[in-house]
Amino acid sequence: MVLPQAQLLQRPSPAMLLKKVCMLGSFAVGKTSLVRRYVGGIFSDTYLTTVGVKIDNKIVQARENEVKVVLWDLAGDDEFQKMRWTYLRGAFGYLLVADGTRAATLAKAEALEQEMRQELGAKPFVLLINKSDRRSEWEMEPAWQEGLVARGWDIFHTSAKTGEGVEKAFSKLTAKMLL
Amino acid sequence: MPMPEEPIFRLPLDPDEEVSSGNGGSFEELRHLILAPEQEDLARLRERVENAEQRTSDLSAVLPEAIHLRRQEGGEEALGEALRPTVEEALRESVRKDPGTLADALFPVMGPAIRRSILQTLRSFFDSFNEAMDHSLSLRGVQWRIEALRTGRSFSEIILLHSLVFRVEQVFLIHKKTGLPLAHAVAPAVAMQDASLVSGMLSAIQDFVRDSFHSAKGEILQKINVGEMEVWVEDGPYAILAAVIRGIPPPDYRLRMAETLEHIHRNFASQMERFQGDTGPFARATEELSRCLEFQYKEKQSSHPRSYALVFAGVVLVLLAGWWSYRAWENHRWGQFVETLRGEPGLVVTDFERQHGRYEIRGLRDPLAADPQTLLSSAGLDQRDAAFHWAPYYAMDDAILEKRASALLRPPSGVNLKVTDGMLRPEGEASTVWAAEVRDRAPLLPGIRGVDLSQLTDTDQAEFNRLQSLVQTAIIRFPLSSATPTPEDLETLRRLTPQIKSLFEKAQLLRKNVEVDIVGHSDSSGEESTNIPLSQSRADRVLYQLTRDGVARVALRSRGVASAEPLRKEENEEARQYNRSVTFRISAVAPLHGSSAGATPATP
Numbered sequence: 196m197v198l199p200q201a202q203l204l205q206r207p208s209p210a211m212l213l214k215k216v217c218m219l220g221s222f223a224v225g226k227t228s229l230v231r232r233y234v235g236g237i238f239s240d241t242y243l244t245t246v247g248v249k250i251d252n253k254i255v256q257a258r259e260n261e262v263k264v265v266l267w268d269l270a271g272d273d274e275f276q277k278m279r280w281t282y283l284r285g286a287f288g289y290l291l292v293a294d295g296t297r298a299a300t301l302a303k304a305e306a307l308e309q310e311m312r313q314e315l316g317a318k319p320f321v322l323l324i325n326k327s328d329r330r331s332e333w334e335m336e337p338a339w340q341e342g343l344v345a346r347g348w349d350i351f352h353t354s355a356k357t358g359e360g361v362e363k364a365f366s367k368l369t370a371k372m373l374l
Numbered sequence: 375m376p377m378p379e380e381p382i383f384r385l386p387l388d389p390d391e392e393v394s395s396g397n398g399g400s401f402e403e404l405r406h407l408i409l410a411p412e413q414e415d416l417a418r419l420r421e422r423v424e425n426a427e428q429r430t431s432d433l434s435a436v437l438p439e440a441i442h443l444r445r446q447e448g449g450e451e452a453l454g455e456a457l458r459p460t461v462e463e464a465l466r467e468s469v470r471k472d473p474g475t476l477a478d479a480l481f482p483v484m485g486p487a488i489r490r491s492i493l494q495t496l497r498s499f500f501d502s503f504n505e506a507m508d509h510s511l512s513l514r515g516v517q518w519r520i521e522a523l524r525t526g527r528s529f530s531e532i533i534l535l536h537s538l539v540f541r542v543e544q545v546f547l548i549h550k551k552t553g554l555p556l557a558h559a560v561a562p563a564v565a566m567q568d569a570s571l572v573s574g575m576l577s578a579i580q581d582f583v584r585d586s587f588h589s590a591k592g593e594i595l596q597k598i599n600v601g602e603m604e605v606w607v608e609d610g611p612y613a614i615l616a617a618v619i620r621g622i623p624p625p626d627y628r629l630r631m632a633e634t635l636e637h638i639h640r641n642f643a644s645q646m647e648r649f650q651g652d653t654g655p656f657a658r659a660t661e662e663l664s665r666c667l668e669f670q671y672k673e674k675q676s677s678h679p680r681s682y683a684l685v686f687a688g689v690v691l692v693l694l695a696g697w698w699s700y701r702a703w704e705n706h707r708w709g710q711f712v713e714t715l716r717g718e719p720g721l722v723v724t725d726f727e728r729q730h731g732r733y734e735i736r737g738l739r740d741p742l743a744a745d746p747q748t749l750l751s752s753a754g755l756d757q758r759d760a761a762f763h764w765a766p767y768y769a770m771d772d773a774i775l776e777k778r779a780s781a782l783l784r785p786p787s788g789v790n791l792k793v794t795d796g797m798l799r800p801e802g803e804a805s806t807v808w809a810a811e812v813r814d815r816a817p818l819l820p821g822i823r824g825v826d827l828s829q830l831t832d833t834d835q836a837e838f839n840r841l842q843s844l845v846q847t848a849i850i851r852f853p854l855s856s857a858t859p860t861p862e863d864l865e866t867l868r869r870l871t872p873q874i875k876s877l878f879e880k881a882q883l884l885r886k887n888v889e890v891d892i893v894g895h896s897d898s899s900g901e902e903s904t905n906i907p908l909s910q911s912r913a914d915r916v917l918y919q920l921t922r923d924g925v926a927r928v929a930l931r932s933r934g935v936a937s938a939e940p941l942r943k944e945e946n947e948e949a950r951q952y953n954r955s956v957t958f959r960i961s962a963v964a965p966l967h968g969s970s971a972g973a974t975p976a977t978p
Contacts, residue, residue, distance in 0.1 A: 265571070284552075
């Protein structure tokens with residue numbers, strides 16, 4: 196006896212606007228801990244080191260819309276682990292994450308943006324400069340940031356500890372994607 | 375856009391109408407000749423375009439065809455979308471004005487739909503109830519209860535998991551490029567994860583595997599096994615269909631998935647291509663996905679122990695029925711046998727019962743009755759199964775009376791003893807002696823009320839009659855004037871002698887006193903005075919001869935009658951010769967003593 200269960204079907208939540216967003220950045224810039232407090236997910240962090248991606252989602256209010264951001268947290272691109280570019284396919288936007296205390300990660304973010312533009316074309320993105328709670332240790336040149344802002348970059352100083360800037364960054368990115 | 379009041383091509387003409395009327399008259403005429411038909415057409419067309427009534431009429435003529443054409447060209451979605459608000463509003467308005475109209479229209483549809491829904495709900499309720507009842511009392515049921523307690527799942531869920539062959543728990547339609555779920559269907563009572571996460575991870579894993587093993591672009595991971603779960607993936611140009619299955623589905627399920635995915639691609643290809651995160655248009659695809667949520671229960675196995683019990687019970691029943699039928703059949707046979715005994719003359723069954731595996735038969739038996747043991751054997755019954763207890767008695771049945779009479783009277787061959795209602799009736803031929811014996815002794819037999827000898831022929835009497843007639847017809851002729859028989863007739867006399875002796879013997883048996891008159895005759899020639907002595911001499915001569923040959927003298931008398939009793943009329947010599955003779959007359963049949971009832975009396 197093979198029966199369809201249509202009559203007793205469980206209805207999934209009503210349709211919502213979905214956006215795939217990738218989160219990129221160097222190793223140990225705090226990407227994962229940055230979003231841990233704000234996202235709902237079912238997968239463990241070990242996915243990052245095995246499959247190279249961890250997927251979470253987050254409901255974001257933007258432009259009077261409720262958007263479900265499906266966040267692809269990509270493993271850092273460095274000498275230990277290669278970022279899998281295929282994971283970026285189909286992303287509507289992305290988050291660049293850098294560590295304010297490590298200048299190399301800032302440069303890497305900038306480089307990533309260029310690579311992304313080549314790979315996906317121009318896509319909405321925001322830059323999160325993390326570890327704002329340790330601002331005294333920051334190696335960022337204010338001029339560098341100003342240069343980027345001048346080029347139209349949206350930059351947020353965030354802290355995984357205090358949660359500073361995270362919501363704003365998501366709202367901004369979502370708003371940009373809805374344009 | 376503002377419209378000119380007059381058609382544009384008329385503008386340069388109009389001013390000329392007033393000013394140049396001189397040579398303009400012919401021009402006007404020419405113009406009229408050339409342009410008049412077009413102008414009329416134009417006026418007609420303008421009328422047609424501007425007149426709202428006319429436009430409506432025109433449109434109404436082609437509206438159904440237009441809608442039909444649009445549907446054929448595949449624009450039904452847009453058409454549906456365009457008509458939807460109007461139709462919805464119309465329905466709302468209809469309900470507001472008079473709910474009865476719509477209710478009447480829907481009536482034939484609603485009844486069956488409601489009934490089906492109720493039936494379905496009841497059926498699924500009873501199914502799960504039955505399943506739960508089946509399992510709750512068994513050893514396995516207890517194990518499952520423990521499992522339910524241990525895992526924190528509901529008992530019914532545990533039952534479901536154990537009694538399923540397979541169940542498609544979730545079906546995802548995943549946009550290939552973004553990894554976002556376009557549609558998602560979940561079976562009842564399945565813990566539902568966030569579809570976007572699962573979809574994303576599934577596509578990530580697809581990418582991961584493809585990258586890691588450098589497989590060709592189009593190839594995908596078709597199946598993922600995780601413990602008792604399987605994820606089947608079907609690939610399409612814009613989307614993949616992923617089914618999360620518990621257990622092992624039939625192989626043709628993949629075909630069903632492929633068909634579903636193809637169908638979805640036919641309907642939603644453009645939406646999928648342009649997908650920007652809005653899953654709204656794919657709501658209808660969810661219905662199709664839900665049709666893929668198949669499941670199959672295990673055939674009931676719990677009936678195994680029960681079926682053994684059933685088989686055992688069946689065997690016992692069959693054995694019991696067999697034994698019972700055998701006993702019934704045996705009882706029937708014995709009953710029939712006892713009936714046979716009862717019908718048997720000389721046997722009276724007074725008691726018949728089964729004791730300690732044997733049939734005890736009690737009654738009365740005439741010693742002359744048939745042997746019950748022999749009857750038992752001829753009925754095909756085992757002698758060891760029976761115990762007879764007979765008391766002797768004299769039966770009065772005719773058949774037994776016949777036997778008893780036969781035993782006593784020993785009828786000679788040719789005699790058949792018949793007894794009817796106690797009356798003994800011998801049939802056939804027997805001697806007088808035997809007949810007398812029957813007459814004397816038969817009444818002494820128990821049960822014989824009388825003797826009827828009418829059907830018995832007395833052989834002694836018959837012999838007597840034969841001899842008597844033989845003797846009485848004998849003629850011993852003598853030559854003329856002679857008292858010595860012719861040698862030929864002397865021989866006749868000699869032959870007659872033993873017969874006369876037998877006659878006397880038979881007479882004695884028949885208790886008759888017989889006398890033989892020897893009558894001497896002469897012909898009529900000659901004188902009577904000589905003929906009388908001659909005839910007497912002739913008679914004496916025969917008497918002498920018989921006496922000499924051993925016939926008792928006392929029973930013989932001789933007399934001469936001369937020609938007084940001629941044998942024949944003397945017409946010729948031969949007749950005269952017959953008259954010169956001696957004849958015999960047997961007479962005086964007086965009984966010696968007693969009567970000879972039943973026996974045929976001898977007639978002279």
